Amino acid sequence: MKQKQRLKNVPPWRAEGHLNRVVKAMPPSGIRKFFDLVSEMEGAISLGVGEPDFVTPWHVREACIYSLESGNTHYTSNKGMPELREAICDSVRSDLGLDYNPSEQILITTGVSEAVDLAFRATLNPGDEAIVPEPCYVAYAPDVVLAGGVARAVPTRLEVEFRLRPEDVSAAVTNKSRVLLLSYPNNPTGAIMTRSDLEELADVVVENDLLVVSDEVYAKLTYSGSHASFAQLEGMQERTVILNGLSKSHAMTGWRIGYALGDPDLVGAMTKIHQYTMLCAPTMAQVAAIEAMQKGDEEMVHMRHEYNLRRRMFVSGLNRIGLDCFEPKGAFYAFPSVRSWGLSSEEFAERLLKEQKVAVVPGNVFGQSGEGFLRCSYATSREELIEALDRMEIFLSGL
Amino acid sequence: MNEILEILSENAKATPAEIAALIGRPEAAVASEIQELEESGVIRKYITLINWEKLDKSYVFAVLELKVALQRKTGYDAVAERIANFSEVESVRLISGDHDLSVTVRGESMKDIAYFVAEKIAPLEGVQSTCTHFILKSYKEHGVFLTDKPKPQRLVITP
Numbered sequence: 001m002k003q004k005q006r007l008k009n010v011p012p013w014r015a016e017g018h019l020n021r022v023v024k025a026m027p028p029s030g031i032r033k034f035f036d037l038v039s040e041m042e043g044a045i046s047l048g049v050g051e052p053d054f055v056t057p058w059h060v061r062e063a064c065i066y067s068l069e070s071g072n073t074h075y076t077s078n079k080g081m082p083e084l085r086e087a088i089c090d091s092v093r094s095d096l097g098l099d100y101n102p103s104e105q106i107l108i109t110t111g112v113s114e115a116v117d118l119a120f121r122a123t124l125n126p127g128d129e130a131i132v133p134e135p136c137y138v139a140y141a142p143d144v145v146l147a148g149g150v151a152r153a154v155p156t157r158l159e160v161e162f163r164l165r166p167e168d169v170s171a172a173v174t175n176k177s178r179v180l181l182l183s184y185p186n187n188p189t190g191a192i193m194t195r196s197d198l199e200e201l202a203d204v205v206v207e208n209d210l211l212v213v214s215d216e217v218y219a220k221l222t223y224s225g226s227h228a229s230f231a232q233l234e235g236m237q238e239r240t241v242i243l244n245g246l247s248k249s250h251a252m253t254g255w256r257i258g259y260a261l262g263d264p265d266l267v268g269a270m271t272k273i274h275q276y277t278m279l280c281a282p283t284m285a286q287v288a289a290i291e292a293m294q295k296g297d298e299e300m301v302h303m304r305h306e307y308n309l310r311r312r313m314f315v316s317g318l319n320r321i322g323l324d325c326f327e328p329k330g331a332f333y334a335f336p337s338v339r340s341w342g343l344s345s346e347e348f349a350e351r352l353l354k355e356q357k358v359a360v361v362p363g364n365v366f367g368q369s370g371e372g373f374l375r376c377s378y379a380t381s382r383e384e385l386i387e388a389l390d391r392m393e394i395f396l397s398g399l
Numbered sequence: 400m401n402e403i404l405e406i407l408s409e410n411a412k413a414t415p416a417e418i419a420a421l422i423g424r425p426e427a428a429v430a431s432e433i434q435e436l437e438e439s440g441v442i443r444k445y446i447t448l449i450n451w452e453k454l455d456k457s458y459v460f461a462v463l464e465l466k467v468a469l470q471r472k473t474g475y476d477a478v479a480e481r482i483a484n485f486s487e488v489e490s491v492r493l494i495s496g497d498h499d500l501s502v503t504v505r506g507e508s509m510k511d512i513a514y515f516v517a518e519k520i521a522p523l524e525g526v527q528s529t530c531t532h533f534i535l536k537s538y539k540e541h542g543v544f545l546t547d548k549p550k551p552q553r554l555v556i557t558p
Contacts, residue, residue, distance in 0.1 A: 049553050312421055316420055359556060
């Protein structure tokens with residue numbers, strides 16, 4: 001038979017049969033449905049955006065432009081530019097009082113997202129468990145699974161303002177537990193953990209020999225006191241890997257610059273994966289990040305102040321119109337309860353969008369314990385927030 | 400900095416109720432503090448920033464740089480006050496550098512302003528020289544862009 005005829009009889013090729021079964025079994029993000037609904041709608045106000053509404057400060061953008069003009073378009077060291085690593089270690093020393101050696105205890109990553117992935121891949125063996133407090137950012141559990149681990153969700157509750165309690169962790173620990181994830185200030189709840197909240201966790205962490213992966217990307221957006229990190233606790237720096245970045249603090253989401261700080265062996269293991277998968281974070285973004293770390297404090301403080309003004313106005317507005325909301329002390333999210341309105345999170349969010357054109361994200365997207373809540377981002381203009389509150393009030397009066 | 404002034408400096412229309420919600424203080428307290436700021440002269444006036452260039456008929460603006468002879472006792476103040484009194488004058492500032500006073504004037508036409516400078520400012524006692532710069536285009540005033548730019552777009556929903 002001629003080749004042409006032989007090929008004619010071959011059934012059509014389907015990619016599906018060639019996909020990795022872990023990836024295939026992974027459910028798509030629950031946000032997708034709302035994204036499609038909002039995208040098609042004219043005149044909708046979106047409180048569903050998880051990034052600053054500010055544009056990156058001009059001097060940061062300008063530093064990047066100058067660097068490009070000068071021809072800095074090459075790879076950097078796998079770990080990231082030395083100047084950036086030093087600038088970050090300096091700022092961490094002044095913010096948290098912790099010393100990290102810029103040559104072996106820090107890795108610059110392509111966004112905190114990459115750092116989360118690396119932290120799990122560098123530490124989990126097949127079947128190892130990571131304890132993931134919920135509600136939380138949507139990527140942690142999938143990242144654990146992609147690393148071959150098992151994500152064990154731990155619900156947090158409104159009654160304790162969505163802080164993680166040691167008994168919650170104890171209840172989830174098994175002999176396979178290796179990692180405890182912390183993400184405070186929290187997306188989606190806006191909850192924070194104070195130093196004493198964290199101290200209460202230390203015993204259960206040590207007893208079960210857990211490594212703490214602490215995503216602190218909203219650390220600078222703390223409105224009550226200063227941010228506390230688990231790594232600051234006596235003897236806990238070694239067993240904590242801090243993940244952070246410039247996305248939220250310096251309005252630099254699209255630049256994709258994050259970093260991991262921790263034990264040299266652990267950061268070394270993460271760097272090994274990073275060098276084979278990412279090689280290095282984008283050079284132009286690293287240059288911009290240096291400028292932001294060294295000279296960006298003033299704008300950062302200004303943006304935090306503006307978020308804080310909106311936070312007060314928006315949260316008191318939610319409570320006024322009948323959406324009960326605890327005081328979120330960090331990030332830029334309010335997490336009001338809809339339980340007393342007789343609708344599920346999804347029903348509420350879908351009807352609010354269709355009837356009054358206000359987009360919020362239903363809390364259950366961030367884990368089962370988020371059911372009965374809505375994530376409302378106040379990283380949007382004051383005018384839009386006021387208009388959104390008006391529309392929500394009209395919606396509630398029709399329920 | 401005073402939080403109330405910060406908010407009003409960006410939006411003169413902000414009401415005491417709106418400001419109170421933003422800073423988490425009672426509305427009555429905010430209202431009375433604003434009144435005090437008005438009475439003590441910290442708040443001079445609530446004005447509107449207008450992009451005149453958007454209108455068919457616009458005003459003409461010019462910046463004058465003046466060299467002024469220092470007066471015994473009154474320094475620059477007396478001549479600055481005299482200049483400030485003209486209704487054509489929008490701002491008068493004492494500046495460092497090659498010149499002494501920087502004056503912004505508004506007129507109906509370039510000719511208008513040229514006559515005003517020649518007849519009213521240049522002959523003033525103490526004014527030694529004038530240099531008139533007509534403003535051709537204004538890009539930013541009081542921290543606000545006057546050029547229309549598309550707003551950078553964010554994705555409508557992100558995790």
